[in-house]
Amino acid sequence: MQERMRIRAKELLTSGAVQRVLGWKKGDFPYNPEPAFFTAEHELDDLVYDRFCAANLSGYMVEANKQDGKTLVFLKPCDTYSFNQLTKENRVSRDKAWIIGVGCEGNAEVDEMQEIGLLERCKVCTKTEHKVFDELIGEDIQTREKEDRFEQVSDVEKMSPDERFGFWQNQLSRCIRCNACRNVCPACNCKKCVFDSGKYDTEQKANVTSFEEQMFHIIRAYHVAGRCTDCGECSRVCPQAIDLHLLNRKMIKDINELYGEFQAGDDAETPGPLTDYDADTDADPSVVYERG
Amino acid sequence: MLKIAKNNLPALFAVIAKSADLYLPIRKGTVNYAPWSEDADVDLDTLKTVKSPKDFFLPQSETLYTAALAGKKIQLEAEPFADTPFVVFGVKGCDVKGIEILDKVYLSDPVDKFYEARRKHGTIVSMACAEPQATCFCKPFSIDAANPAGDVVAWMADGNLYWEAKTEKGKKLTEIVSSMLESAADDIVTAQQKDIRQKIDALPYNSGLPLDRFKAERLIELFDAPQWDSLYQTCLACGTCTFICPTCQCYDIKDFDAGECVKRYRCWDSCMYSDFTLMAHGNPRKTQKERFRQRFMHKLVYYPDKNDGEYSCVGCGRCVNKCPASLNIVKVIKSLGVNADV
Numbered sequence: 001m002q003e004r005m006r007i008r009a010k011e012l013l014t015s016g017a018v019q020r021v022l023g024w025k026k027g028d029f030p031y032n033p034e035p036a037f038f039t040a041e042h043e044l045d046d047l048v049y050d051r052f053c054a055a056n057l058s059g060y061m062v063e064a065n066k067q068d069g070k071t072l073v074f075l076k077p078c079d080t081y082s083f084n085q086l087t088k089e090n091r092v093s094r095d096k097a098w099i100i101g102v103g104c105e106g107n108a109e110v111d112e113m114q115e116i117g118l119l120e121r122c123k124v125c126t127k128t129e130h131k132v133f134d135e136l137i138g139e140d141i142q143t144r145e146k147e148d149r150f151e152q153v154s155d156v157e158k159m160s161p162d163e164r165f166g167f168w169q170n171q172l173s174r175c176i177r178c179n180a181c182r183n184v185c186p187a188c189n190c191k192k193c194v195f196d197s198g199k200y201d202t203e204q205k206a207n208v209t210s211f212e213e214q215m216f217h218i219i220r221a222y223h224v225a226g227r228c229t230d231c232g233e234c235s236r237v238c239p240q241a242i243d244l245h246l247l248n249r250k251m252i253k254d255i256n257e258l259y260g261e262f263q264a265g266d267d268a269e270t271p272g273p274l275t276d277y278d279a280d281t282d283a284d285p286s287v288v289y290e291r292g
Numbered sequence: 293m294l295k296i297a298k299n300n301l302p303a304l305f306a307v308i309a310k311s312a313d314l315y316l317p318i319r320k321g322t323v324n325y326a327p328w329s330e331d332a333d334v335d336l337d338t339l340k341t342v343k344s345p346k347d348f349f350l351p352q353s354e355t356l357y358t359a360a361l362a363g364k365k366i367q368l369e370a371e372p373f374a375d376t377p378f379v380v381f382g383v384k385g386c387d388v389k390g391i392e393i394l395d396k397v398y399l400s401d402p403v404d405k406f407y408e409a410r411r412k413h414g415t416i417v418s419m420a421c422a423e424p425q426a427t428c429f430c431k432p433f434s435i436d437a438a439n440p441a442g443d444v445v446a447w448m449a450d451g452n453l454y455w456e457a458k459t460e461k462g463k464k465l466t467e468i469v470s471s472m473l474e475s476a477a478d479d480i481v482t483a484q485q486k487d488i489r490q491k492i493d494a495l496p497y498n499s500g501l502p503l504d505r506f507k508a509e510r511l512i513e514l515f516d517a518p519q520w521d522s523l524y525q526t527c528l529a530c531g532t533c534t535f536i537c538p539t540c541q542c543y544d545i546k547d548f549d550a551g552e553c554v555k556r557y558r559c560w561d562s563c564m565y566s567d568f569t570l571m572a573h574g575n576p577r578k579t580q581k582e583r584f585r586q587r588f589m590h591k592l593v594y595y596p597d598k599n600d601g602e603y604s605c606v607g608c609g610r611c612v613n614k615c616p617a618s619l620n621i622v623k624v625i626k627s628l629g630v631n632a633d634v
Contacts, residue, residue, distance in 0.1 A: 035618075114426070
């Protein structure tokens with residue numbers, strides 16, 4: 001499959017159909033391939049694709065979109081949802097991308113150069129179909145182990161308010177505000193994040209209390225609500241192993257329950273449930289008081 | 293050489309904690325240095341804490357002074373310097389070296405008084421790395437993980453913790469806990485040291501790193517190297533590498549509006565962030581390429597130039613393990629070290 005990808009990428013690059021290729025480059029060890037742009041045919045000998053290629057490349061298309069010509073990008077099924085979402089938000093242009101959908105066998109979770117299992121997102125994977133592509137290479141292998149991706153969210157919901165506060169305090173007080181979750185997130189594509197703005201006090205790189213990072217994470221979760229595809233990159237990259245995906249999944253679960261089933265990135269057209277709010281038929285925000 | 297049985301360590305910690313604040317690796321989701329308490333989940337087996345122990349000398353955030361209005365006058369109150377003795381226990385050789393690298397910045401003229409006070413009051417109990425890991429590369433930086441620096445050095449072997457005081461501070465701490473320690477022969481430690489050195493020699497990053505190319509006389513050549521154009525491209529511009537690094541030392545100074553007063557504080561900054569070096573006229577480092585280059589040039593060229601050729605990387609491997617885009621200093625060294633003179 002990797003060989004087919006190299007051959008096809010070389011064809012498209014040398015024919016001039018695309019100006020660059022966005023894929024994964026061989027690392028110095030098998031476990032650490034890195035996202036990379038390729039602009040010359042010989043460089044593509046270093047293109048790799050395997051279960052260690054976890055990085056969702058769609059976010060890099062925001063930058064690639066500013067370059068001349070088309071960019072060939074390899075997207076796993078779940079990555080195509082992010083791409084659709086970016087198209088919907090006019091952050092990337094569909095016709096500047098040549099998308100090759102690549103089959104996925106699940107991504108490895110890695111620690112100390114060792115594969116220590118499957119990423120959480122792959123254990124609850126619901127996205128086995130490429131939602132946008134020009135061509136496809138390879139087959140998908142089902143990695144889903146659990147039927148219900150909201151199981152953990154439900155467990156947190158069942159906690160008493162004090163327990164729940166304690167749970168999140170334990171999680172979020174570990175945050176070191178490295179911004180990895182934000183910067184890796186395809187939905188976090190603002191040109192200037194409010195948390196980087198010198199105009200407001202939000203720019204602080206320091207906390208008054210160890211739990212202050214809740215503000216950063218809650219605001220981020222709200223901002224990507226209805227736009228988050230649940231690609232799981234935030235939890236994958238968090239150096240402190242915070243279960244960040246739980247915040248986003250809670251939003252997704254609530255949206256599904258209150259506004260009807262919705263999967264961000266399913267297509268590049270349907271307005272998100274929070275952007276086409278209908279005062280007559282949709283749930284009133286005050287529903288939160290009844291639901292607790 | 294002294295020793296104490298491993299299962300007596302909780303009692304040892306209790307005694308140390310009576311005389312000083314005690315910090316050691318504690319598991320709370322991840323493993324990091326944190327204050328000891330009887331019910332804390334102490335984890336001396338995990339080799340690498342997520343964050344390095346540099347926090348205890350250079351906290352992620354600290355107030356410098358407070359300014360408040362008193363009538364029509366502004367009253368300034370300097371933050372007092374640290375004056376409580378503390379012990380950081382279980383620090384690995386790379387991280388001790390990291391602190392020595394910070395010393396050269398913060399204890400050289402002009403001396404940073406906040407840092408100096410913490411250094412003065414802190415005692416470091418280091419620990420040899422019984423099980424070095426795949427991402428470790430301390431050896432090229434002349435660090436001996438089998439015999440680390442520190443005020444007291446400890447080895448965990450054979451169900452015991454072996455203890456050797458190396459400095460005056462270390463001897464003082466030893467006196468405090470002396471009734472709990474018994475004398476021991478050196479042979480177990482000597483055997484472990486040999487074992488550690490063999491293991492380290494076999495690790496993938498510990499040989500063949502082309503570091504000798506990183507010299508001040510090649511500064512311009514390295515600065516202008518074409519490799520940077522591709523190396524930086526998929527850097528996400530997050531601060532993970534800088535915040536988990538034991539030697540990253542840059543900070544920002546800002547004001548916090550606390551309502552009744554303004555607190556001037558400093559906090560870690562990251563050269564990866566877009567507002568680092570932002571000045572009134574704009575930012576001289578316009579793109580991520582310049583920011584990315586700065587981080588590695590600082591560690592491999594600028595710092596050594598000012599510090600007798602000593603690199604400000606200790607090979608702890610945290611960035612290797614944690615970079616979301618699998619970029620790291622080893623890849624940079626390998627890429628630039630080979631072709632820099634072409």
